[in-house]
Amino acid sequence: KAGVTQTPRYLIKTRGQQVTLSCSPISGHRSVSWYQQTPGQGLQFLFEYFSETQRNKGNFPGRFSGRQFSNSRSEMNVSTLELGDSALYLCASSPGTDSGNTIYFGEGSWLTVV
Amino acid sequence: AQSVTQPDIHITVSEGASLELRCNYSYGATPYLFWYVQSPGQGLQLLLKYFSGDTLVQGIKGFEAEFKRSQSSFNLRKPSVHWSDAAEYFCAVGAGDYKLSFGAGTTVTVRA
Numbered sequence: 001k002a003g004v005t006q007t008p009r010y011l012i013k014t015r016g017q018q019v020t021l022s023c024s025p026i027s028g029h030r031s032v033s034w035y036q037q038t039p040g041q042g043l044q045f046l047f048e049y050f051s052e053t054q055r056n057k058g059n060f061p062g063r064f065s066g067r068q069f070s071n072s073r074s075e076m077n078v079s080t081l082e083l084g085d086s087a088l089y090l091c092a093s094s095p096g097t098d099s100g101n102t103i104y105f106g107e108g109s110w111l112t113v114v
Numbered sequence: 115a116q117s118v119t120q121p122d123i124h125i126t127v128s129e130g131a132s133l134e135l136r137c138n139y140s141y142g143a144t145p146y147l148f149w150y151v152q153s154p155g156q157g158l159q160l161l162l163k164y165f166s167g168d169t170l171v172q173g174i175k176g177f178e179a180e181f182k183r184s185q186s187s188f189n190l191r192k193p194s195v196h197w198s199d200a201a202e203y204f205c206a207v208g209a210g211d212y213k214l215s216f217g218a219g220t221t222v223t224v225r226a
Contacts, residue, residue, distance in 0.1 A: 031212050043204065043216035056213045090157055094212055103214060105150070105158035
């Protein structure tokens, strides 16, 4: 069974641009969540989607948004990039139908903003 | 809101020696607890999880963890460390809502 797949793995953007990151969950998983990892703030929850609906949201500005498609694939978008958005963005998936389900992470997308 | 504290930022251990990583959580109800490992430049790999039941849980790569409600702890242990265990380890707590709160992580260095 393939794991959580994220694309692209590495990207460099300029301040003010926008970026879209993609995530394909484990087959059969309907919950997809996103996390930001930085040296200063550690791992922080961005949002979680289930059946194309956002169920949970972390404390990030509106520049960070996401969506989920009917096949459970998800994208996150960051608009008006700032230097501080440079981070590893991790996608995670879970079956999502019972509380406490195990959450599996992908390899992440490394975003550098210059 | 839940939170996690990993008191040790960095631990150095000799190959073959035992390892224990500490994790303390703050959460009012029964927590869902996880340990993940991250090698440099990689994502997070799940080592083990605790949802309910037996408080001693076994994971992959020879790791185990014990849930102690009275101490709000979920410490990770390995009896004999291999050089390949050098990595960063994260403890996480959830409330069953697919939103995890992570500790700051513990970096493990293994010396020959």
